[in-house]
Amino acid sequence: xxxxxxxxxxxxxxxxxxxxxxxxxxxxxxxxxxxxxxxxxxxxxxxxxxxxxxxxxxxxxxxxxxxxxxxxxxxxxxxxxxxxxxxxx
Amino acid sequence: xxxxxxxxxxxxxxxxxxxxxxxxxxxxxxxxxxxxxxxxxxxxxxxxxxxxxxxxxxxxxxxxxxxxxxxxxxxxxxxxxxxxxxxxxxxxxxxxxxxxxxxxxxxxxxxxxxxxxxxxxxxxxxxxxxxxxxxxxxxxxxxxxxxxxxxxxxxxxxxxxxxxxxxxxxxxxxxxxxxxxxxxxxxxxxxxxxxxxxxxxxxxxxxxxxxxxxxxxxxxxxxxxxxxxxxxxxxxxxxxxxxxxxxxxxxxxxxxxxxxxxxxxxxxxxxxxxxxxxxxxxxxxxxxxxxxxxxxxxxxxxxxxxxxxxxxxxxxxxxxxxxxxxxxxxxxxxxxxxxxxxxxxxxxxxxxxxxxxxxxxxxxxxxxxxxxxxxxxxxxxxxxxxxxxxxxxxxxxxxxxxxxxxxxxxxxxxxxxxxxxxxxxxxxxxxxxxxxxxxx
Numbered sequence: 001x002x003x004x005x006x007x008x009x010x011x012x013x014x015x016x017x018x019x020x021x022x023x024x025x026x027x028x029x030x031x032x033x034x035x036x037x038x039x040x041x042x043x044x045x046x047x048x049x050x051x052x053x054x055x056x057x058x059x060x061x062x063x064x065x066x067x068x069x070x071x072x073x074x075x076x077x078x079x080x081x082x083x084x085x086x087x088x089x
Numbered sequence: 090x091x092x093x094x095x096x097x098x099x100x101x102x103x104x105x106x107x108x109x110x111x112x113x114x115x116x117x118x119x120x121x122x123x124x125x126x127x128x129x130x131x132x133x134x135x136x137x138x139x140x141x142x143x144x145x146x147x148x149x150x151x152x153x154x155x156x157x158x159x160x161x162x163x164x165x166x167x168x169x170x171x172x173x174x175x176x177x178x179x180x181x182x183x184x185x186x187x188x189x190x191x192x193x194x195x196x197x198x199x200x201x202x203x204x205x206x207x208x209x210x211x212x213x214x215x216x217x218x219x220x221x222x223x224x225x226x227x228x229x230x231x232x233x234x235x236x237x238x239x240x241x242x243x244x245x246x247x248x249x250x251x252x253x254x255x256x257x258x259x260x261x262x263x264x265x266x267x268x269x270x271x272x273x274x275x276x277x278x279x280x281x282x283x284x285x286x287x288x289x290x291x292x293x294x295x296x297x298x299x300x301x302x303x304x305x306x307x308x309x310x311x312x313x314x315x316x317x318x319x320x321x322x323x324x325x326x327x328x329x330x331x332x333x334x335x336x337x338x339x340x341x342x343x344x345x346x347x348x349x350x351x352x353x354x355x356x357x358x359x360x361x362x363x364x365x366x367x368x369x370x371x372x373x374x375x376x377x378x379x380x381x382x383x384x385x386x387x388x389x390x391x392x393x394x395x396x397x398x399x400x401x402x403x404x405x406x407x408x409x410x411x412x413x414x415x416x417x418x419x420x421x422x423x424x425x426x427x428x429x430x431x432x433x434x435x436x437x438x439x440x441x442x443x444x445x446x447x448x449x450x451x452x453x454x455x456x457x458x459x460x461x462x463x464x465x466x467x468x469x470x471x472x473x474x475x476x477x478x479x480x481x482x483x484x485x486x487x488x489x490x491x492x493x494x495x496x497x498x499x500x501x502x503x504x505x506x507x508x509x510x511x512x513x514x515x516x517x518x519x520x521x522x523x524x525x526x527x528x529x
Contacts, residue, residue, distance in 0.1 A: 027487070038389070080129070
């Protein structure tokens with residue numbers, strides 16, 4: 001992997017995770033974080049630069065979705081789940 | 090909350106003696122009502138409906154905001170852009186089940202699809218064929234459609250199922266009559282999660298030249314289904330069981346060999362005349378997106394759901410004795426777990442577990458106090474059928490949620506058993522079946 005693409009992958013990985021943290025809904029937040037981690041782990045052995053570029057583009061599209069959905073989620077958020085109650089954990 | 094659980098509450102309370110009723114009410118009233126106002130219960134009822142996937146909502150929004158054209162309008166761009174989106178959605182649905190897009194008809198949901206398949210096929214071929222085969226554990230809408238056909242003069246065979254919830258293929262073979270037009274058997278059961286041998290059923294139906302319809306609402310997007318490998322002629326699909334929107338579904342209708350059906354409603358002849366009425370573009374787009382996401386994520390979701398389901402079952406079984414898992418342990422979709430907790434009244438347990446959204450079975454029948462007909466069909470004893478709870482694990486379920494549910498479940502089953510005279514008798518070695526209950 002070229003140095004520039006490695007940096008780009010790491011950057012988008014971090015941005016995706018940071019943005020997903022902002023999901024108001026527990027289920028969506030935990031899913032997004034878990035799914036992003038698993039996808040990057042699954043694909044970390046890919047060497048082909050065209051393939052990497054394709055995945056990076058997909059990640060960018062997903063980042064846009066997450067960004068919009070986080071915003072909407074924050075507009076219509078509800079109470080937290082019982083499981084998010086600090087007394088329960 | 091109180092209103093929602095009223096039926097449950099009445100039943101649960103009726104099971105307690107008067108003195109306990111009071112203490113139980115205050116015990117739950119004080120602390121929990123406070124907690125409930127601040128926190129929402131966990132959602133563990135994904136067989137009833139699933140949350141909308143954010144990716145699905147994201148695909149729908151443009152069609153709720155700017156692209157509002159009627160997809161059937163042929164004279165302007167507003168119509169064309171909606172039509173393009175609708176056709177794209179049709180391709181996405183078709184791709185998930187290995188069909189041709191022209192074989193997909195959008196409907197309002199699996200109930201409509203089931204009605205259309207069963208009544209539509211039966212009525213179209215009624216001059217020559219007057220017999221239908223289905224099973225006793227089908228969804229209410231299939232059974233009810235068959236009942237109404239019986240009133241129209243059709244004969245229906247309701248196949249029994251074995252104790253594991255699966256049908257006996259020999260009995261199916263024997264049920265065919267010269268004028269059988271349709272066999273309708275669901276792929277994955279909505280209450281106990283068992284997966285019928287649809288491949289074998291498809292093969293048998295094809296060899297008898299009888300159409301095979303399957304209600305796959307709980308199956309598609311969760312387990313691989315291919316209409317050609319399985320020789321399915323008609324299939325019902327629902328949006329809101331696969332993280333898509335409510336109010337939309339589809340029916341697959343095979344073109345070769347061609348399946349013909351009589352439409353249920355008259356109108357503008359949309360959807361090849363089989364389902365008149367404007368296709369709701371945003372909902373259809375949502376269904377398409379849900380299918381695409383499901384196709385991409387099936388393996389990932391399945392692996393994870395199996396893991397969590399396994400955790401839930403082993404942890405509960407390890408801590409509590411006399412728990413029965415309903416339905417075949419092998420041939421099943423892992424995300425639907427139906428457990429019977431002997432000597433505990435299911436509705437009381439549901440009430441105690443009010444910070445977890447669970448149900449004792451199908452949402453459509455959860456208002457009645459009758460035990461589930463699916464459990465009765467698999468030969469579950471009346472008392473065990475009354476003590477069953479369905480746990481649903483889905484794409485957004487976390488390990489923490491499973492642990493919380495398990496912990497609460499164990500705690501309350503133990504508590505309820507401690508106050509049950511039946512449990513006490515069982516501990517003393519009395520066989521409950523030997524007791525002659527006298528009437529007062």
